[in-house]
Amino acid sequence: MTMRKGHFEKMEIMKTENQRPYKQVLDGLRAVGLRPTRQRLALAKLLFEGEDRHVTAEMLHAEAQAASIRVSLATVYNTLHQFTTAGLLREIVVDSQRSYFDTNMSDHHHFFFESTSRLEDIPGDEVVVAKLPDPPAGMSVKRVDVVVRVEAI
Amino acid sequence: MTMRKGHFEKMEIMKTENQRPYKQVLDGLRAVGLRPTRQRLALAKLLFEGEDRHVTAEMLHAEAQAASIRVSLATVYNTLHQFTTAGLLREIVVDSQRSYFDTNMSDHHHFFFESTSRLEDIPGDEVVVAKLPDPPAGMSVKRVDVVVRVEAI
DNA sequence: GTGATTGCAAATCTTTTGCACTAAA
DNA sequence: TTTAGTGCAAAAGATTTGCAATCAC
Numbered sequence: 001m002t003m004r005k006g007h008f009e010k011m012e013i014m015k016t017e018n019q020r021p022y023k024q025v026l027d028g029l030r031a032v033g034l035r036p037t038r039q040r041l042a043l044a045k046l047l048f049e050g051e052d053r054h055v056t057a058e059m060l061h062a063e064a065q066a067a068s069i070r071v072s073l074a075t076v077y078n079t080l081h082q083f084t085t086a087g088l089l090r091e092i093v094v095d096s097q098r099s100y101f102d103t104n105m106s107d108h109h110h111f112f113f114e115s116t117s118r119l120e121d122i123p124g125d126e127v128v129v130a131k132l133p134d135p136p137a138g139m140s141v142k143r144v145d146v147v148v149r150v151e152a153i
Numbered sequence: 154m155t156m157r158k159g160h161f162e163k164m165e166i167m168k169t170e171n172q173r174p175y176k177q178v179l180d181g182l183r184a185v186g187l188r189p190t191r192q193r194l195a196l197a198k199l200l201f202e203g204e205d206r207h208v209t210a211e212m213l214h215a216e217a218q219a220a221s222i223r224v225s226l227a228t229v230y231n232t233l234h235q236f237t238t239a240g241l242l243r244e245i246v247v248d249s250q251r252s253y254f255d256t257n258m259s260d261h262h263h264f265f266f267e268s269t270s271r272l273e274d275i276p277g278d279e280v281v282v283a284k285l286p287d288p289p290a291g292m293s294v295k296r297v298d299v300v301v302r303v304e305a306i
Numbered sequence: 307g308t309g310a311t312t313g314c315a316a317a318t319c320t321t322t323t324g325c326a327c328t329a330a331a
Numbered sequence: 332t333t334t335a336g337t338g339c340a341a342a343a344g345a346t347t348t349g350c351a352a353t354c355a356c
Binding site: 190191223249 | 310311312313314315320321
Binding site for chain 2: 344345346347348354355356
């Protein structure tokens with residue numbers, strides 16, 4: 001039960017390995033300026049403990065309920081956006097009907113399985129964008145997203 | 154007032170240059186197996202005459218109204234999807250809240266201006282994806298979308 | 307005619323918002 | 332205390348659907 005690296009890097013007081021994830025998450029939230037409320041702590045633990053993941057608000061809400069965490073869907077939405085603004089999550093746009101949030105903040109891209117609406121990370125070094133045009137005058141590139149849409153053969 | 158190349162390529166009977174776009178669009182629709190109804194003809198003319206464009210259902214509906222074309226929003230949605238299925242349009246996913254349809258069917262990518270929700274084509278030869286991972290077993294790559302998100306400096 | 311298409315309104319789905327209540331600092 | 336955060340229900344926005352009326356063939 002360990003926190004992955006990369007999140008909560010701005011923690012003022014880095015905790016040692018044997019401390020409880022609870023405390024890490026708590027301080028992590030404080031570090032990004034969010035009060036560590038019961039709901040945020042619970043959602044952060046669901047999101048950041050274990051493997052990297054891609055969630056929708058609905059999925060995370062269902063998971064919280066399954067874990068007996070009382071939290072409203074509205075709060076799940078608010079929390080996902082707050083975490084995104086705080087730099088703990090990234091929003092991935094692959095489906096014009098639903099928002100996905102990715103806990104993997106490193107430079108990487110995605111496979112998208114349209115038939116199942118499932119996302120899978122592609123490590124950054126497995127995609128090389130060798131040429132890009134200059135952005136229009138007065139504009140700067142914020143992000144380059146590569147989505148590889150795959151289907152069953 | 155000319156049809157650009159690339160659309161309705163499957164036309165059984167290619168019309169000569171001096172024929173009316175109306176007839177071209179009409180036959181084009183027939184060629185993809187859609188009855189050339191008043192609404193489809195009018196929407197096709199709006200979409201395929203003139204420059205390449207990126208439209209949402211709402212935008213196209215407003216444009217139709219402005220041109221005194223009576224068509225319901227539901228029919229605009231249906232038509233956009235039928236044209237997409239028929240290979241006349243491509244759906245571009247850049248905004249998880251709204252669907253954009255692109256009349257440019259050639260191989261290309263996009264700039265997306267998040268502040269204005271505007272799309273701009275990047276010609277295919279200005280983006281080079283030099284390396285891509287193999288798709289997971291049993292899957293094939295359907296499409297690779299590159300979205301360059303830009304913001305004001 | 308007959309089967310496809312349309313329009314409208316209602317339904318659905320995702321997401322946001324207003325506001326009284328609760329909890330963190 | 333004081334202010335941020337939460338839950339709920341209602342609202343909003345995009346899209347789809349059901350079905351009778353209409354149109355293309």
